[in-house]
Amino acid sequence: MRGLKKWMAGAFAALMTQSVLAGYTWNFPEPVTPIARETLHVHNLFMIIILIIFCGVLALMLYSFWAHRKSQGHQAAGFTAPRSTKQWLFVLAPFAVLLVIDYGVFGIPAYHAVKMYEDSKSDAELVVKVTGSQWMWQYEFPAEGVKFTSRLTTPREQIDNKEAKGENYLLEVDNPLVLPVGKKVRFITTSNDVIHSWWVPAFGVKRDAVPGFLREFWATVEKPGTYRGQCSELCGKEHAYMPVVVNVVPEEEFKAWIASRQKSGT
Amino acid sequence: MAHDMTHDMAHAGHDAHHHHGGIRHWLQTTNHKDIGIMYLIFGITMLLMGGAMILGVRAELFVPGLQLMQPEFFNQLITLHGLIMVFGFAMPVATGLANYMLPMVIGAPDMALPRLNNWGFWILPPAAVMLTLPFFLGLANIGPGAVDTGWTMYAPLSLQSGWGMDFAIFAIHMLGVSSILGSINVIVTIVNMRAPGMTFMKMPLFAHGFLVTAILLISIMPVFAGGVTMVLMDRHFDTHFFNAAGGGDPVLWQHIFWFMGHPEVYVLLLPITGAIPHVLSAFSRKETYGYKAQVYSMWTIGALAFVVWAHHMFTSGMSVNAQMYFMYSTMLISLPLAVLFFCWIATVWRGSLSFETPMLFALGFIILFGWGGLTGLVLADAAADPQYHNAYFMVAHFHYALYPTTVMGSMAAIYYWLPKWTGHMLDEKLGRIHFWIVMLGVNLTFIPQFLVGLSGMPRRIPDYPLMFAEWNKLSTIGAFILGLSHLLFIYIVLKCIREGKKSEDRSWEGATGLEWTVPSPAPYHTFETQPKID
Amino acid sequence: MSIESKNDQQNARLALKLVAMVVVIFLITLWKFRPV
Numbered sequence: 001m002r003g004l005k006k007w008m009a010g011a012f013a014a015l016m017t018q019s020v021l022a023g024y025t026w027n028f029p030e031p032v033t034p035i036a037r038e039t040l041h042v043h044n045l046f047m048i049i050i051l052i053i054f055c056g057v058l059a060l061m062l063y064s065f066w067a068h069r070k071s072q073g074h075q076a077a078g079f080t081a082p083r084s085t086k087q088w089l090f091v092l093a094p095f096a097v098l099l100v101i102d103y104g105v106f107g108i109p110a111y112h113a114v115k116m117y118e119d120s121k122s123d124a125e126l127v128v129k130v131t132g133s134q135w136m137w138q139y140e141f142p143a144e145g146v147k148f149t150s151r152l153t154t155p156r157e158q159i160d161n162k163e164a165k166g167e168n169y170l171l172e173v174d175n176p177l178v179l180p181v182g183k184k185v186r187f188i189t190t191s192n193d194v195i196h197s198w199w200v201p202a203f204g205v206k207r208d209a210v211p212g213f214l215r216e217f218w219a220t221v222e223k224p225g226t227y228r229g230q231c232s233e234l235c236g237k238e239h240a241y242m243p244v245v246v247n248v249v250p251e252e253e254f255k256a257w258i259a260s261r262q263k264s265g266t
Numbered sequence: 267m268a269h270d271m272t273h274d275m276a277h278a279g280h281d282a283h284h285h286h287g288g289i290r291h292w293l294q295t296t297n298h299k300d301i302g303i304m305y306l307i308f309g310i311t312m313l314l315m316g317g318a319m320i321l322g323v324r325a326e327l328f329v330p331g332l333q334l335m336q337p338e339f340f341n342q343l344i345t346l347h348g349l350i351m352v353f354g355f356a357m358p359v360a361t362g363l364a365n366y367m368l369p370m371v372i373g374a375p376d377m378a379l380p381r382l383n384n385w386g387f388w389i390l391p392p393a394a395v396m397l398t399l400p401f402f403l404g405l406a407n408i409g410p411g412a413v414d415t416g417w418t419m420y421a422p423l424s425l426q427s428g429w430g431m432d433f434a435i436f437a438i439h440m441l442g443v444s445s446i447l448g449s450i451n452v453i454v455t456i457v458n459m460r461a462p463g464m465t466f467m468k469m470p471l472f473a474h475g476f477l478v479t480a481i482l483l484i485s486i487m488p489v490f491a492g493g494v495t496m497v498l499m500d501r502h503f504d505t506h507f508f509n510a511a512g513g514g515d516p517v518l519w520q521h522i523f524w525f526m527g528h529p530e531v532y533v534l535l536l537p538i539t540g541a542i543p544h545v546l547s548a549f550s551r552k553e554t555y556g557y558k559a560q561v562y563s564m565w566t567i568g569a570l571a572f573v574v575w576a577h578h579m580f581t582s583g584m585s586v587n588a589q590m591y592f593m594y595s596t597m598l599i600s601l602p603l604a605v606l607f608f609c610w611i612a613t614v615w616r617g618s619l620s621f622e623t624p625m626l627f628a629l630g631f632i633i634l635f636g637w638g639g640l641t642g643l644v645l646a647d648a649a650a651d652p653q654y655h656n657a658y659f660m661v662a663h664f665h666y667a668l669y670p671t672t673v674m675g676s677m678a679a680i681y682y683w684l685p686k687w688t689g690h691m692l693d694e695k696l697g698r699i700h701f702w703i704v705m706l707g708v709n710l711t712f713i714p715q716f717l718v719g720l721s722g723m724p725r726r727i728p729d730y731p732l733m734f735a736e737w738n739k740l741s742t743i744g745a746f747i748l749g750l751s752h753l754l755f756i757y758i759v760l761k762c763i764r765e766g767k768k769s770e771d772r773s774w775e776g777a778t779g780l781e782w783t784v785p786s787p788a789p790y791h792t793f794e795t796q797p798k799i800d
Numbered sequence: 801m802s803i804e805s806k807n808d809q810q811n812a813r814l815a816l817k818l819v820a821m822v823v824v825i826f827l828i829t830l831w832k833f834r835p836v
Contacts, residue, residue, distance in 0.1 A: 024717075024736050024737065025717070025720075025721040025733060026717040026720060026721065027720050027721075028653060028720055028722075029721075029722065035649070036653075038649070039649065039650045039652075039653050042644070042647060042649075042650050043644060043650060043653070043720075046643065046644045047644075050640035050641065050643065050644075053640060054636065054637055054640055057607075057611070057636065058633060060611070061611060061614070061629070061632075061633065064611075064614055064615050064616070064619070065619060065621070065629075068550075068614070068615070068616055068617055068618065068619050069618075069619050069620070070551065070618040070619055070620050071620070074616075074617075074618050074619070075618055076550060076551045076552040076616070076617045076618040077552065077616040077617070078552075078553070079555070079616075080553050080554065080555050080556065080557070081555070081556055081558075081559075091608070094604070094608065095601060095604060095605070095608075098600060098601065098604050099601070102597045102598075102600060102601075102643070103594070103597065106597070106643065106647065107593075107594065107597065110593060110647045110648070110649060110650075111590065113647070113649035113650070114586060114589050114590060114593070114648045114649045115586065116649070117648075117649040117652075118586045118589070158331070159331055159332055159729060160331070160332060161331040161332070161333060165330060165331065165732060167732070168731070169330060169731055169732050170330075170729065170730065170731045171731050189583075193422070193426075194420075194422050194423040194426065195420055195421075195422070195423065195516055197581060197656065199652070199724070201653065201722040204652070204653060205652060206581050206652035206653070206655060206656075207581055207583060207652070208581050208582045208583060210510075210516055210517060210582065210583065211422060211510060211516060212509070212510020212511060212515075212516070213510060213515070213516075213517075213583070215582075215583035216583075228731075229722065230722070230724050230727070230731075231724070232581075232655070232656040232657065232724045233420070233656060234341070234415065234416045234420070234423065234726040235423060236341075236423060236426065237336070237337040237338045237341065238337065239337070239341075239726060239727060240337065240724075240727035240728060240729050240730065241729075
């Protein structure tokens with residue numbers, strides 16, 4: 001029995017790794033900001049809760065389909081509403097549970113999460129302005145005087161199936177955004193034309209870029225690395241072709257990058 | 267008096283009876299059964315058209331890269347898919363069910379305003395042409411193609427589209443007028459024409475569902491009409507409702523659209539919540555559980571529907587207080603919905619159950635729509651929603667809400683009343699096969715979409731990074747299976763029209779309601795003398 | 801008048817009231833959202 005369990009655990013682990021490598025990813029990417037961690041936690045908790053509710057109710061229904069079949073002679077009962085106090089309590093209990101799940105288990109952490117999500121101004125150490133255009137992103141560090149565009153570099157031949165697709169197909173740009181690790185960055189978004197939306201799944205943040213208006217959000221990225229996302233509001237024909245790429249690096253590297261950008265005048 | 271339900275309106279028709287076929291008959295008929303049939307035929311035709319569009323989409327999404335079409339064309343397909351399914355399929359089919367069955371279940375001879383009824387229907391075919399003509403012209407390289415902004419038509423993108431957008435605006439006006447006229451007819455019929463003795467709290471749940479639906483529609487359609495008129499004016503008459511440079515606001519469009527759009531999803535749901543209890547009760551041979559609770563829940567859902575719209579806009583940059591309000595109010599709707607689920611399951615519980623095709627579809631609706639509702643909970647969290655919004659998790663959520671409701675729920679109702687309309691029982695074996703193909707197709711199409719959405723795939727893209735490939739392939743296969751199932755549905759319906767075991771007045775042993783007191787097929791005119799209800 | 805035409809009158813009256821409500825909602829929407 002122990003051997004079987006070990007085998008199953010091993011098979012499961014192998015399947016999961018295999019599925020990740022094969023592209024059968026099925027959950028949010030590893031979270032690298034406080035918000036992303038909170039959201040992943042909420043998501044996992046909620047998926048478990050709703051799976052339990054779903055499977056529980058489904059089991060009840062399947063039991064009924066089997067036990068209450070006319071073909072096996074079951075006679076219909078006559079009740080149409082709860083009658084005794086005990087029955088009323090029995091009926092109201094699931095709704096009480098739902099209320100607790102909604103406004104308690106879910107609602108209380110959600111309150112704090114929304115407050116945290118929107119707290120873009122306090123203790124921000126860096127400001128980045130993100131401007132969406134058709135069909136590229138423009139990044140600006142207003143205080144440092146750095147500004148540049150970030151465009152997709154995947155060759156047209158790959159899109160048209162004339163060449164094999166590279167590993168970062170549709171997720172590669174000429175000038176990624178570079179950010180320092182561990183610093184709270186305040187992002188301000190706007191647009192030059194239509195509504196776009198800036199999203200990096202690993203950061204757990206998405207915000208619309210609305211023409212003529214400024215929106216803001218924040219992120220403190222806790223781990224260096226290259227993070228990729230895509231525009232998330234239909235913005236015309238190349239909506240699929242304006243990715244977001246962020247290189248998060250140690251502070252010295254970031255400072256050097258800013259300096260070189262300032263020197264080259266962009 | 268048998269009554270012919272022929273697809274081909276150009277047929278000379280069977281005029282052995284007091285009415286005759288032919289195009290003029292169908293153009294001029296004010297009979298609620300005739301009009302109901304026309305709405306149903308129109309709606310199912312639109313289901314196939316909207317379905318063909320999305321199969322084009324899914325074919326392109328089978329593998330990464332652009333294989334079959336350019337993004338400009340893709341954007342037209344996804345837009346028309348949404349608009350056609352909501353306004354061309356789901357609502358007309360519901361209206362068809364209402365037209366045919368509402369007078370019968372309340373014991374009325376016809377709808378309150380029969381000529382208005384005819385007009386309401388005949389607006390639809392021209393509206394469908396207006397909406398899709400630019401698409402077909404575009405295929406022939408004439409013009410810029412159809413509206414291509416997604417069915418949500420966000421500004422200012424809508425201001426950039428070609429004249430396909432203007433055609434769509436006029437089509438929406440027409441569709442809106444048709445809905446409004448139909449809803450007025452439903453309201454007046456229910457308020458004024460119930461059989462004597464049938465008080466509001468005695469009328470079948472079918473009627474309650476449609477009454478709430480109709481009230482929602484006449485409240486939201488004028489607002490939507492106002493909104494698309496503003497788009498038209500911004501596009502052509504130099505106004506700036508949605509243009510910041512002129513003092514307007516693109517997000518205003520979102521508010522107006524979703525003020526219509528959210529109640530709209532309950533417009534799609536409530537007729538089904540009205541019809542399903544009839545089916546469940548019949549095949550459980552048991553009285554509906556919690557009639558009053560279900561009525562109050564429908565009305566509560568209708569009321570709450572109006573005040574939660576901005577949960578579609580959490581990423582647009584609204585204040586903390588607004589996010590909190592819309593989050594908590596949205597969660598509230600889960601309560602009356604849970605009441606409905608409880609009552610449906612309690613109707614079945616300890617009944618004497620049989621599983622004919624209508625019952626299979628009704629139960630499938632409960633199970634799959636339940637999953638759709640549960641996955642909506644996590645979307646209501648304003649802080650987590652950004653991870654789901656406009657990605658495929660959200661697409662899967664709303665398809666689990668919409669497909670089981672508008673397609674499976676309607677099919678349950680259609681299969682249930684088909685013997686009443688045609689005089690024949692269904693081919694149960696084929697019906698069962700249809701059901702299981704649907705169950706396979708829905709889940710194979712949409713479960714991979716949950717997963718690929720969580721992996722980070724945005725919606726409304728014709729091409730995608732490599733890590734999304736496997737789930738997309740599976741989803742496309744599921745979509746084609748689901749698409750084929752609709753052809754089987756049509757075959758089963760046509761077969762039932764032509765042949766089948768003769769149906770009794772009471773086609774199903776456990777069925778209750780006034781419609782089962784008249785012969786099958788139902789006479790052309792029923793309840794010309796209204797029955798007295800005690 | 802006959803019962804049928806009285807019912808038709810009642811139906812028509814209620815319908816007209818609803819149409820008026822619809823038109824009012826439409827006009828209010830346009831007016832309230834007129835840009836500054």
